[in-house]
Structures are given as structure tokens and as C-alpha cells.
Amino acid sequence: MDVLLAVREWGETRWLARLRPLLPDREILTPETLKDHASVRYGLSWRHRPGEFQKLPNLLAIFSLGAGVDHTLADPDLPNVPLVRVIDPDLTTRMSEWVALQTLLHFRQFSRYDRQQREKVWAEDEDQAAAHEARVGILGLGVMGMDAARKLQTLGFDVSGWTRTARKIHGLTAFHGPDGLDELLERTDILVSLLPLTSETRGLINRDLIAKLARDGKIGGPFLIAAGRGGSQVEADSVEALKSGALKGASLDVFESEPLPKSSPLWDLPNVYISPHNAGVSHPNAVARYVAAQILSFERGEPLQNVVDRARGY
Amino acid sequence: MDVLLAVREWGETRWLARLRPLLPDREILTPETLKDHASVRYGLSWRHRPGEFQKLPNLLAIFSLGAGVDHTLADPDLPNVPLVRVIDPDLTTRMSEWVALQTLLHFRQFSRYDRQQREKVWAEDEDQAAAHEARVGILGLGVMGMDAARKLQTLGFDVSGWTRTARKIHGLTAFHGPDGLDELLERTDILVSLLPLTSETRGLINRDLIAKLARDGKIGGPFLIAAGRGGSQVEADSVEALKSGALKGASLDVFESEPLPKSSPLWDLPNVYISPHNAGVSHPNAVARYVAAQILSFERGEPLQNVVDRARGY
Numbered sequence: 001m002d003v004l005l006a007v008r009e010w011g012e013t014r015w016l017a018r019l020r021p022l023l024p025d026r027e028i029l030t031p032e033t034l035k036d037h038a039s040v041r042y043g044l045s046w047r048h049r050p051g052e053f054q055k056l057p058n059l060l061a062i063f064s065l066g067a068g069v070d071h072t073l074a075d076p077d078l079p080n081v082p083l084v085r086v087i088d089p090d091l092t093t094r095m096s097e098w099v100a101l102q103t104l105l106h107f108r109q110f111s112r113y114d115r116q117q118r119e120k121v122w123a124e125d126e127d128q129a130a131a132h133e134a135r136v137g138i139l140g141l142g143v144m145g146m147d148a149a150r151k152l153q154t155l156g157f158d159v160s161g162w163t164r165t166a167r168k169i170h171g172l173t174a175f176h177g178p179d180g181l182d183e184l185l186e187r188t189d190i191l192v193s194l195l196p197l198t199s200e201t202r203g204l205i206n207r208d209l210i211a212k213l214a215r216d217g218k219i220g221g222p223f224l225i226a227a228g229r230g231g232s233q234v235e236a237d238s239v240e241a242l243k244s245g246a247l248k249g250a251s252l253d254v255f256e257s258e259p260l261p262k263s264s265p266l267w268d269l270p271n272v273y274i275s276p277h278n279a280g281v282s283h284p285n286a287v288a289r290y291v292a293a294q295i296l297s298f299e300r301g302e303p304l305q306n307v308v309d310r311a312r313g314y
Numbered sequence: 315m316d317v318l319l320a321v322r323e324w325g326e327t328r329w330l331a332r333l334r335p336l337l338p339d340r341e342i343l344t345p346e347t348l349k350d351h352a353s354v355r356y357g358l359s360w361r362h363r364p365g366e367f368q369k370l371p372n373l374l375a376i377f378s379l380g381a382g383v384d385h386t387l388a389d390p391d392l393p394n395v396p397l398v399r400v401i402d403p404d405l406t407t408r409m410s411e412w413v414a415l416q417t418l419l420h421f422r423q424f425s426r427y428d429r430q431q432r433e434k435v436w437a438e439d440e441d442q443a444a445a446h447e448a449r450v451g452i453l454g455l456g457v458m459g460m461d462a463a464r465k466l467q468t469l470g471f472d473v474s475g476w477t478r479t480a481r482k483i484h485g486l487t488a489f490h491g492p493d494g495l496d497e498l499l500e501r502t503d504i505l506v507s508l509l510p511l512t513s514e515t516r517g518l519i520n521r522d523l524i525a526k527l528a529r530d531g532k533i534g535g536p537f538l539i540a541a542g543r544g545g546s547q548v549e550a551d552s553v554e555a556l557k558s559g560a561l562k563g564a565s566l567d568v569f570e571s572e573p574l575p576k577s578s579p580l581w582d583l584p585n586v587y588i589s590p591h592n593a594g595v596s597h598p599n600a601v602a603r604y605v606a607a608q609i610l611s612f613e614r615g616e617p618l619q620n621v622v623d624r625a626r627g628y
Contacts, residue, residue: 011440014440090444093444093445093446093469093470094442094444094445096469096470097418097421097422097445097469097470098422100414100418100469101415101418101419101422101424104411104414104415104418105415107411108411108412108415110415113587113588113589113590114587116590117581117587117588118581120576120581122572122573122574122590123590124589124590124591124592124595125592126325126328126595126597126598127597128408128592128595128597130404130407130408130597130600131407131408131411132407151468151469154464154465154468155407155410155411155414155465156407156410156411258436259436260436262434267431267432267434273427273428273431274427274431275427275438276427276430276436276437276438277438278438278439278442281438281440281442283440283441283442283444284440
């Protein structure tokens with residue numbers, strides 16, 4: 001009933017310290033301390049080395065230690081057992097905090113007032129738009145997208161969303177499919193991407209998509225707010241759009257290469273806010289509790305929760 | 315049935331342009347163009363010159379063009395007619411935007427990540443607190459305080475409030491009176507002041523009050539977020555607290571002297587965000603519509619809305 005923790009370069013020691021008290025009656029092993037491959041029933045993955053789970057004949061399930069599973073599915077030798085992802089109110093709340101903060105930063109012209117403060121200038125924009133005049137478009141209406149949508153609506157924003165398959169959502173304009181995406185973009189001042197990384201979303205946010213965003217809005221946009229996965233964006237296109245003015249600002253939490261290289265022009269572009277892929281990081285304590293609780297309930301005969309559909313990719 | 319507009323140094327020409335189409339059948343005069351004092355029925359005030367409304371024998375009502383009326387009540391010769399203040403969903407929404415933005419800036423350690431961005435450092439705080447671990451205390455539970463409280467609750471914060479008189483509020487811990495203020499402060503990591511300026515609130519936010527704020531919280535506070543009126547704060551005490559670390563950061567929209575003088579140390583203090591008294595500025599178009607609508611409904615025989623209790627001061 002052992003557990004294999006495979007979290008390349010991501011706080012292995014701290015994960016062990018969190019997990020052991022929660023699962024006291026079993027061994028938590030790492031690829032380095034693993035001896036008896038047949039003893040392992042559960043794999044815990046964060047960017048594990050491809051093939052690491054392949055030689056475990058009695059593996060029952062794999063848990064991704066984050067909301068995304070693209071890093072786990074990237075392993076071509078991933079065993080065909082249930083793959084569980086984290087869906088956790090704590091993570092969802094944090095992601096919505098970040099989305100609300102970034103939306104408000106752009107909407108309330110933070111960089112203008114920040115510059116004025118540095119220059120000791122007292123001046124206000126008497127034409128500051130009202131929230132209902134700011135059209136926010138959310139790509140991805142899963143648990144996180146919906147939570148962000150509802151909170152932005154509470155703050156007064158005019159929110160729409162786009163989702164893979166048609167869905168009727170009370171009180172929210174939801175578009176779907178390729179045509180729906182164009183419809184969303186042309187009425188969007190602030191684009192919020194919370195998409196998982198799949199074959200369908202890879203490179204979706206590119207020059208063509210940015211060109212379709214609204215330029216007739218009252219808030220001087222368009223702006224891009226991106227969390228989720230860096231692979232959904234063509235980063236060079238975002239840089240070009242920010243330089244040309246096709247985008248008036250951005251908040252980026254995810255990048256094609258992480259950590260973002262020091263050579264990236266994004267660090268220095270005006271009205272761009274960079275965060276180190278921590279928009280919606282769940283507290284590791286909460287993730288550890290979630291995984292331990294799932295293992296224990298699974299062993300009592302209950303079904304695993306939040307199992308990934310591998311064909312869909314999330 | 316004329317209207318006297320007395321808005322010292324605050325866009326007189328633009329106010330005239332907004333009001334005239336809304337009240338086409340009457341004269342909108344300024345102190346400079348006023349000739350027939352007996353013709354004026356309504357006064358519109360923003361920091362009007364004391365005495366300006368005194369010589370209007372047929373004055374029926376005075377409208378403050380903002381939520382606060384301290385600037386109007388400061389006139390010792392203010393005629394004893396109903397004084398109306400602006401309570402407007404647009405203004406309330408904007409104030410809550412600002413409160414949410416500033417709360418999130420401090421809570422999500424914006425200044426840390428901003429500094430890291432300038433230094434091109436990729437590093438996250440793995441112990442970032444959850445919103446429910448951040449205790450926000452709101453001073454003033456009027457229309458604006460309640461709206462901000464509800465929105466901060468939606469974002470996940472642990473919100474309490476303090477109000478002048480005892481009040482039972484569903485789902486919100488509300489303290490009142492001097493003892494209640496101390497109770498609120500000792501459980502507050504982020505203090506949000508939305509108080510009107512009255513004899514009771516003048517200088518309330520001073521060194522003693524700051525000393526009572528919680529220092530055992532998980533978010534590294536305490537922080538002060540102040541809108542409303544600068545007179546509610548002893549600014550020198552805030553400066554000292556920010557320098558000594560008694561306050562870990564602040565967001566200040568109002569000041570004892572406005573515009574904030576270039577000599578003020580507040581401009582340069584770390585983790586302090588200055589805005590030019592525009593946290594909850596209603597769009598002047600909305601204020602003009604509000605005032606015009608009240609004048610017209612009053613003349614149809616309906617009572618004036620949001621009349622100030624002069625003894626209470628708001």
C-alpha cells in the first residue's frame with residue numbers, strides 16, 4: 001500500500017513532511033528511495049520523469065498535485081490507471097482572487113496612478129468607466145472559470161464566457177465552439193484565460209485571436225489576463241501585440257518556459273504584470289489533505305473524485 | 315426656479331454642460347452669473363464658498379454633489395433647508411471596486427511581486443494565506459460599507475464591521491460603540507475606513523487606534539485602507555506607523571490636505587498606494603442625472619431622498 005511521490009524539483013522534502021502524518025500507516029517513497037516496485041499502489045505526480053510510474057505492477061491510481069494534468073499526461077508511458085486532478089475550493093478561491101485583482105488593476109488604471117504616485121502628481125481620470133461598461137470574456141468555464149465569472153459579476157463587470165461544448169448557464173452569456181469564440185472576442189475588453197492545456201487549446205491565444213478582441217470599448221483595452229498554462233499562448237505574439245498596442249496591457253501568470261527566462265521582454269513591458277505561476281496555487285497542505293482523503297475513501301470502497309478524461313485532456 | 319451651481323475649482327463648465335440638457339426649462343447659474351437672488355430654488359454644492367447660499371430667500375434645498383457633506387456643513391451660514399447627499403449605485407460600486415482592489419493588493423503581496431518583476435526574480439511565497447485567514451474590519455456600515463463588506467465576503471475574506479449604533483446584520487459580525495471598536499481592532503488585519511467626517515470621527519484613526527490592530531494574523535499586517543474623508547485620520551500618526559512598522563502598508567485615497575502636498579512623505583513610503591480622492595467618485599454624468607431627477611420628482615410632490623441629519627452629520 002505504498003505511495004510513490006514523484007515531484008521533480010518541487011519541494012520533495014516538504015511534500016514528504018506534509019503527507020506522512022496524514023497517511024501514517026504506509027510508506028511514502030520517492031523514486032530514489034523506492035526498492036519494491038510491487039508495493040506501490042498510488043502515484044503522486046508533479047512533472048514526474050516520463051516512465052517513472054511504468055514499472056509499478058500494482059498501481060491503482062495516479063494523483064496530479066495540481067489542477068492541471070498536462071504535465072502528467074505528457075508521459076508517453078503513463079500507466080492506464082485512473083488519473084485524479086486537484087479540484088479544491090481553496091485553489092479556486094485563490095485563482096478568483098488573482099483574476100479579480102488583475103481585472104481591477106487594468107480596469108482602474110493602476111499603472112497610471114502608480115506612475116503618478118512616483119511623480120507625485122495628483123490627477124484623476126474624470127471619465128473612469130463604470131464596471132458594467134467593462135466587458136470581461138472568460139475562456140474556460142470549468143469550476144475555476146465559473147467561480148471567477150460569478151465574482152466578477154458581483155463586482156459589477158459585464159461578464160461572458162466561452163466553453164468547449166454548448167452549455168446553458170443561468171445569468172451568464174456563454175459562447176461555445178469556434179464561431180462562439182469569435183463572438184466572444186468581438187465583445188471582450190478584458191480577456192481572461194483559464195484554459196487547461198490540451199491539443200485544442202495549445203497556441204490558441206495568438207496574433208489572430210488578439211486581433212479579434214474589441215477595440216470599441218470604454219476602458220481603453222483590450223487587455224489579456226492569462227493563468228492556466230503557458231502552452232495556450234504564443235508568447236511571441238503577446239509580446240508583439242503589447243509592443244504594437246494591439247494589447248494595451250496584460251497580466252501573465254503562465255509562460256511557455258517557466259521560470260520565465262531573464263531574457264524575456266515581458267518583464268519590462270509597460271502595463272504588464274508578471275506573477276510566478278502562483279495565481280491559483282493551492283496551499284500544499286490543502287493538496288496533501290485532499291490526496292490523503294481520496295486514498296482513504298477509495299480504500300473504503302468509494303469512487304475516486306475528479307478523474308481525468310484522458311481523451312478530453314482534463 | 316433657477317439652480318445655483320457652486321463648485322469651487324471643480325469643473326464648473328463641465329457641470330453646466332451636463333446639467334443644462336437635464337433641466338432645460340430653467341437657468342443654471344454660478345455665483346459669478348447670479349443676478350436675481352430670489353429666483354434660486356436649488357443650490358448645488360461642492361466646497362462652496364461659505365455664505366454663498368445665505369442670500370437666497372427662496373431656496374428650497376441644497377444638493378451636495380458627492381456622498382460626503384462635511385464640506386457643505388462646514389459653512390456656518392448654511393441656510394436651514396433640506397441638504398441632500400448623493401447615494402448612487404454607481405458611486406457605491408466604484409468605492410467597492412477600489413476597496414476590493416486595495417484589499418487584494420495587500421493580501422496578495424503585490425509590492426513583493428512588483429519588486430520581483432523589476433528584478434526579474436521568479437519566486438513565490440509558498441505560505442500565501444487563504445482569504446478566509448485574512449480578517450478585514452470595516453469602519454462604517456452605511457450603504458458603501460455594507461456593499462464593500464458583501465463583496466469582500468464573496469471574495470472569501472473574513473469580514474467584520476463597526477458602526478455607530480447597534481445593528482443586527484445577517485451574516486456579518488458588527489460591533490458598535492467605543493468598546494466594540496476595540497473588539498473589532500484586535501481581530502483586524504486589514505482595516506478599511508469608509509467613515510463620514512463628523513465630530514465623532516475626526517482624528518479617529520490615530521496612533522492609539524493603530525496600536526490596537528491585530529499583529530497575530532497570517533497575512534503579515536496590519537494594513538490600513540482609507541477612503542471617506544482625510545479628516546478622520548491623523549496623517550502624521552499614519553506616517554509614523556508606516557515608518558516604524560506598526561502598519562505594514564496602506565492604501566490612502568483621502569488626506570488632511572488635498573491635493574496631497576508634494577512634500578508629504580506618504581508619496582514615497584514603501585507598500586503605500588496613493589490615489590487622488592477618486593476611490594468612489596461617481597461619474598459626474600450619474601450625479602447630474604441624480605440631482606436633476608430629485609428636483610423634478612420633488613416638484614411633482616414627492617419627498618426628497620437621502621436628506622442629511624445635520625446633528626448626526628451624514
